[in-house]
Amino acid sequence: MMEKIKGKKILILGGGFGGVQAAINARNELDSSHSVSIIDRSRMSYLCGMNPMLIIGKRQISKTGRSLGRLANRGINFIESEINSIDLTKKHVNTSQGDFLFDYLVIALGAEYDIHAVPGSQNAYSFWDFQSARKLRRRLSRFKKGKIILAAAKPPYKCPPAPLETAMLINSWAREKNIRQNVDIHIYIPEPKPLGVAGQEASQQITSDLERRGITLHTSAGITKISDNGKKGFFQDGSSSFAEVIAVIPVHKLPVAVQQSGISGNKPWVPVNKKTLETTVENIFAIGDVNVIPTGDFAIPKAGVFASDQGTTVGKIIAGRINNSQTPTYNGYGKCFLAYSMGTAAMVGGSFLEDSGPKTSLSSPSVSSMRIKETFELNWRNFKI
Ligand SMILES: Cc1cc2nc3c(=O)[nH]c(=O)nc-3n(C[C@H](O)[C@H](O)[C@H](O)COP(=O)(O)OP(=O)(O)OC[C@H]3O[C@@H](n4cnc5c(N)ncnc54)[C@H](O)[C@@H]3O)c2cc1C
Incomplete structure (x- = not known):
């Protein structure tokens, strides 16, 4: 036998x-x-990529997750x-x-997030996980005027375009609510330039796109500390600033x-x-x-x-x-979405493991790329991505 x-x-x-x-x-x-x-x-998994839309009320909370228990249908054991x-x-x-x-x-x-790496982070907001994004969503729903700071502490962090995208979405949301003239949007990043990994051209393009929208970008200025009331941030360039809302991108480990x-x-x-x-x-x-x-x-x-x-x-x-x-x-290929507004998105990324070096780009924002982003989100919920 x-x-x-x-x-x-x-x-x-x-x-x-x-x-x-x-x-x-x-x-x-x-x-x-x-x-x-x-x-x-955790049995429930949430799509962080929806958080920038979630905080401005443009995604439904009930449609941001998927249950890993559903994998049993495909013959995969899930152990919580x-x-x-x-x-x-x-x-x-x-x-x-x-x-x-x-x-x-x-x-x-x-x-994992090292929440203690930036002292005072627990006093501020974030949108880097589902629960913190829900809290910020509640805060923004009653936001009328003042300064909003989105601040990263130290590279590497997930999805380098996300702080830039979130600032653009807040710009778009404030315009829709007719309060843009009362909202001052700032991004602080630790890197010397934004989207450095996507190349010089992408970096220049996003810098001028932010400027055109009245969003202030501070480079080489990662957040180092936050006050007890969560309203004053201190940055690696020696500056500090008050804001009604400070949202921190935590140190990753x-x-x-x-x-x-x-x-x-x-x-x-x-x-x-x-x-x-x-x-x-x-x-x-x-x-x-x-x-x-x-x-x-x-x-x-x-x-x-x-x-x-x-x-x-x-x-x-x-x-x-x-x-x-x-x-x-x-093959090291991949492109991420970068929403420019609630209805348009650009694509950033490319082929990172070419023998001659990375071949990357940032496309112009379009309605069709936003549609592809929406399909991506749906596909993720159905385990196709
Ligand atoms: C605000 C934001 C926006 C983003 N936007 C995009 C985007 O537009 N496009 C894009 O491509 N990416 C985006 N990302 C990045 C993307 O979410 C991550 O890069 C991606 O989730 C990484 O996948 P992963 O499988 O490596 O890890 P994860 O998706 O983080 O999965 C890790 C899993 O491990 C589990 N786990 C960890 N430790 C333990 C333990 N000790 N015991 C049991 N379970 C454990 C966790 O519960 C988790 O489910 C974004 C991220 C953020 C925060």
Whole structure:
């Protein structure tokens, strides 16, 4: 009698953009003898990319999330559990629901926020996660006049266009409400120029687009401290400013379980092979915000489009290795939306791993790109992205 071949265990840590696509793509190409599981602390996942629209009341709260439980329909086990530690040698992950063994591991735990890195942050607003965005939405719904500051502390942070996009949306929203003349919008970023990763031209273009809309951009001026009442910000260029609303983009860091596993080799983010997204340990991959992939003077941005694509690639690589079939290589391509108003968006990004260096651009804003953004959001809710 032939012995039954024991299936492989594919374990995916994190059910965000990257983890979900890794699971779906591995599952699609593997037979049912192999198990594909996702562990996440939260059953509900929210699309951060909707937060800039959410805070100005242009997205419905009930339509910003997706339940990871729905993945069961696709043959993927979802385990709602806190991940405590990852043992690279014994190949198991310890969680609040016990230990899970793996043959293939995908680390897709994203970036954690270090709220204490900017003292006083807890007194200010944010829109970098769903709960803080809801709080800011309530505040803006009764906002009539005054200064609004959007301030990032330190790179890298998720979606570098997001603070710029949010300022443009606040401009558009204030115009619609007929209060624009009473609203003073400022962005503070730590980088010497905006969208540096997208190249010189994109940087110049967005700078003049902001200026034309009366939005003041302060560069090399990351936020360093916030007063007890949350209304005075202090910046790395030595300046300080009062505002009715200060919204902070927190400092990002490696999730503790990943850092303690040793997989990053004490680097700030997990280094990977840029073609396979494999870490220094065979069959352990790191995708999305948790990794670092150098490109020119920068790294591939921390954005959902890249995380999703990396998930697709790694899901197929794992399936290919198990099935002994061809495996794809990661190509570093991705474009993000940058809403210019409630009805128009531009596309920014490009091909980041070209041999000759990154090939990137920022398109002109258009209604059609906003339509594509809306479809993207719908596709995300339906697990297509
Ligand atoms: C305001 C804002 C706007 C954005 N706009 C865009 C945009 O327009 N386009 C775009 O492409 N990207 C955008 N992004 C960036 C995008 O959201 C992230 O880059 C993307 O979510 C990263 O995907 P990921 O899979 O790497 O991690 P995540 O999506 O962050 O998923 C990580 C998962 O791991 C889980 N997790 C973490 N630690 C643990 C633990 N210890 N135990 C259990 N579970 C754990 C989390 O619950 C989470 O579900 C935006 C981000 C923000 C904040």
